Amino acid sequence: MGQTVFIPRxxxxxxxxxxxxxxxxxxxxxxxxxxIVEKGAGLGSRITDQDFAxxxxxxxxxxDASKADVVLKVRRPTDAELKGYxxxxxxxxxxxPYGNDAALAxxxxxxxxxxxxxFMPRITRAQVMDVLSSQANLAGYQAVxxxxxxxxRALPMMMTAAGTVPAAKTFIMGVGVxxxxxxxxxxxxxxxxxxxxxxxxxxxxxxxxxxxxLAVEDEEFKAAETAGxxxxxxxxxxxxxxxxxxxxxxxxxxxxxxxxxxxxxxxxKLVSAAMxxxxxxxxxxxxxxxxxxxxxxxxxPGKVVTTENGVKIVGHLNVPGRVAASASLLYAKNLxxxxxxxxxxxxxxxAIKRDDELVKATMLTDGGQVVHPNFAKxxxxxxxxxxVPATIIVAEVSAKPAAKTPAAKKPAAAxxxxxxxxxxx
Numbered sequence: 001m002g003q004t005v006f007i008p009r010x011x012x013x014x015x016x017x018x019x020x021x022x023x024x025x026x027x028x029x030x031x032x033x034x035x036i037v038e039k040g041a042g043l044g045s046r047i048t049d050q051d052f053a054x055x056x057x058x059x060x061x062x063x064d065a066s067k068a069d070v071v072l073k074v075r076r077p078t079d080a081e082l083k084g085y086x087x088x089x090x091x092x093x094x095x096x097p098y099g100n101d102a103a104l105a106x107x108x109x110x111x112x113x114x115x116x117x118x119f120m121p122r123i124t125r126a127q128v129m130d131v132l133s134s135q136a137n138l139a140g141y142q143a144v145x146x147x148x149x150x151x152x153r154a155l156p157m158m159m160t161a162a163g164t165v166p167a168a169k170t171f172i173m174g175v176g177v178x179x180x181x182x183x184x185x186x187x188x189x190x191x192x193x194x195x196x197x198x199x200x201x202x203x204x205x206x207x208x209x210x211x212x213x214l215a216v217e218d219e220e221f222k223a224a225e226t227a228g229x230x231x232x233x234x235x236x237x238x239x240x241x242x243x244x245x246x247x248x249x250x251x252x253x254x255x256x257x258x259x260x261x262x263x264x265x266x267x268x269k270l271v272s273a274a275m276x277x278x279x280x281x282x283x284x285x286x287x288x289x290x291x292x293x294x295x296x297x298x299x300x301p302g303k304v305v306t307t308e309n310g311v312k313i314v315g316h317l318n319v320p321g322r323v324a325a326s327a328s329l330l331y332a333k334n335l336x337x338x339x340x341x342x343x344x345x346x347x348x349x350x351a352i353k354r355d356d357e358l359v360k361a362t363m364l365t366d367g368g369q370v371v372h373p374n375f376a377k378x379x380x381x382x383x384x385x386x387x388v389p390a391t392i393i394v395a396e397v398s399a400k401p402a403a404k405t406p407a408a409k410k411p412a413a414a415x416x417x418x419x420x421x422x423x424x425x
Contacts, residue, residue: 002032003349005339006068007057009041012075014317016044016324019072019093021332022055029056031340032348036060036068045328069350071112072335079106087111090342090350092335094118094131097364097375098264104375108365113352115362117334118263119372126358128337133177134330135320140181140259142322143286144170147255148189150284150304150312156190167192169252172211173270173295174259175202178288182257183209191255196246214249216241246270251278256285258295264374266293273297281310290315338362 005028007020018041020028028035035057039049049059065071065084073093077085085091088111095116097104107114117131127133147170148155157167170186172179172195179195183206186193193211197203203213216238250256250271256279260268267289276285276298287299298305299315306312320327341358344351353359354366364372 002034003069004034004036004067005070005072006060006065007035007037007041007052007072008062008065008081009038010044010074011078011081014321015075016321017074017328017331018042018045018047018324019074019328019332019335020052020057021047021329022051023329024332024336025052025055025057027336028339031343033070034058036064038062038064042328045324047325047328070339072339074331076100076103077107077112082106082110082112085110085112088113090115090352092117092339095364097372101375104364104370108368108370111368112365113363113367114365115338115359116364116372117338117362119362120338121357121361123357126338129334129358131331131334134334135327136176136178136259137181138323138327138330139288139319140178140183140257141185142319143178143257143259143288144182144185144189144255146314146316146319146322147257147284147286150314151255152282153254154190155186168254169194170255170257171195171214171249171253172257172259173246175199175206176259178259179257180205180209182259183211186255186257187211194249196242198242214245216245247272247275247278250275253279254283256283257288258285259288260295261289261292267295269295269297271296276307276311276313277309279309279311282312283310284312284314286314286316288319291317 007018010017020035020037020042025035025037037049037052037057037059039059039061042048042052053059063084065081066086068085068089071077071085071089071091073091076093076095077091090113091107092115095114095118097116117129120126120129120131122130151168153168154165155168158165168191170191170193172182172186172193175183175195175197179197183193183195187210194214195206195211196214198215200217203215206213218238256271258270260270262268271285276296285296287294287296289295290299290301294315296313298307299313301315302317304312304314316322338358341356342350342352354363364370364375370376
């Protein structure tokens with residue numbers, strides 16, 4: 001038997017996803033790996049142990065992690081899990097390293113080579129490995145489903161003999177991958193959709209999905225994008241104009257979905273308490289950034305809050321995990337695609353090329369040290385950055401690219417909800 005890949009059951013009770021699927025297990029076996037899946041690892045994603053076994057995996061227990069050369073996970077390993085890994089093992093997961101310096105130091109001390117999938121550079125070669133996009137796509141979809149579940153009216157316009165039901169007015173704030181999918185899903189359900197973003201390039205994408213674009217389109221707006229496709233921070237004058245336009249618009253909406261999330265920073269505040277108070281009773285706001293402080297004033301992580309004026313603020317945690325059966329299949333493919341680039345096809349063994357741009361961008365720890373330049377001083381206490389002011393309307397953005405590859409070669413003007421918007425997650 002060659003090298004071993006271990007797929008654990010996630011310890012977090014709120015994490016139903018799993019880091020493999022029967023399809024990726026079969027492919028891993030084809031690469032020459034022995035695959036061990038912890039008993040019950042896929043049950044939260046509707047994948048049984050029998051499904052994994054039929055694909056060629058051995059069904060094992062948590063202690064089998066000690067045999068693994070590669071560990072594929074959804075979330076960063078806990079201290080308890082690290083104690084069971086052998087030094088030198090490659091651990092690939094969504095590491096959420098910002099503000100978690102102690103966890104980074106622990107991974108370094110454990111001697112593992114840790115890779116953070118959310119740092120995957122946004123270049124054409126790595127599209128199939130982009131976990132931010134695969135998971136944000138589903139989050140955008142689920143946000144609309146959750147909003148519809150809380151909204152006690154029909155979303156599409158219905159003309160009946162008894163009268164007409166008006167279409168729900170839905171506003172998407174932040175047109176990244178999640179925002180685009182939210183637009184497409186709300187449109188499919190028959191809602192009247194508007195969306196906002198400070199980057200002029202996304203206007204065409206919004207319109208291509210049948211929604212209306214809302215922004216103060218002055219000269220500053222036309223230059224509100226960096227050469228790499230990221231949103232610039234706008235002047236205070238522009239912020240004030242945009243905030244006034246947004247506040248007036250929100251008061252007329254039935255559903256608002258916010259998607260703004262900047263890795264390494266607290267989520268920007270987009271919707272103030274005053275804006276919430278201006279909305280009609282029965283309106284719904286879904287905050288997709290609640291785990292990082294939230295875009296909406298009054299949002300509570302893990303809860304649906306009803307305000308005094310009858311507005312529901314939805315703050316579900318781990319929104320992609322709410323559609324785990326789909327999210328796990330996409331995430332497993334992301335992981336497999338990345339791991340495959342590190343396998344020597346001749347020897348069928350793991351051969352990490354440390355000068356590869358994908359490796360350099362995602363490797364957090366190696367050889368007992370924190371090696372990623374963003375976290376080289378992870379042993380020192382880190383102060384969480386201040387939140388972006390509430391008046392700034394921004395798109396969700398990914399971490400800076402590891403290398404200045406000509407990302408503009410990627411298709412920028414998406415015509416479907418699954419297309420990427422550069423600089424967004």
